[in-house]
Amino acid sequence: MTEATWGDATKTPDIDWTMSASLEDVVRGGEDIPEVTNLRAAVVAWTTLDPEHRDQATLTPERAILVDGASVPVFHGDAIAALVERLPSLA
Numbered sequence: 304m305t306e307a308t309w310g311d312a313t314k315t316p317d318i319d320w321t322m323s324a325s326l327e328d329v330v331r332g333g334e335d336i337p338e339v340t341n342l343r344a345a346v347v348a349w350t351t352l353d354p355e356h357r358d359q360a361t362l363t364p365e366r367a368i369l370v371d372g373a374s375v376p377v378f379h380g381d382a383i384a385a386l387v388e389r390l391p392s393l394a
Contacts, residue, residue, distance in 0.1 A: 316369055318342070318389060323365040329356050346386050357383070 320343035327337040329352060338348060342364050349360055362378040369375075370385065378386060 318368055318386075320391065325361075325363045327361045327363065328359050342386075343390065346383065346390060349383050350387055362386070 321341050323339065324342040324345040325337045325339045326345040326348055329338070338345065340348070345362055349357060349362065352360060358380050360379070360383065362383050363376070364378075367374040367376040368386075370382075375382065
């Protein structure tokens with residue numbers, strides 16, 4: 304039998320930063336072309352956008368991410384900023 308664990312870790316488990324993700328609704332080279340990469344790279348790419356494009360961007364991970372107990376399938380604006388805060392250090 305497996306023992307259940309409760310607490311903050313179950314509300315926001317570790318994020319799989321290597322899963323595929325698409326950063327969309329961002330104009331690149333005059334066209335709206337989605338960038339498909341891993342989640343970490345997509346979140347980092349979002350940080351390089353100007354504020355207007357950050358507000359318009361849509362980040363869609365390969366699968367929903369559990370954040371503060373809620374399953375989130377798509378991220379926009381402040382929700383993407385919250386992922387930036389959770390990025391593990393590069394070291």
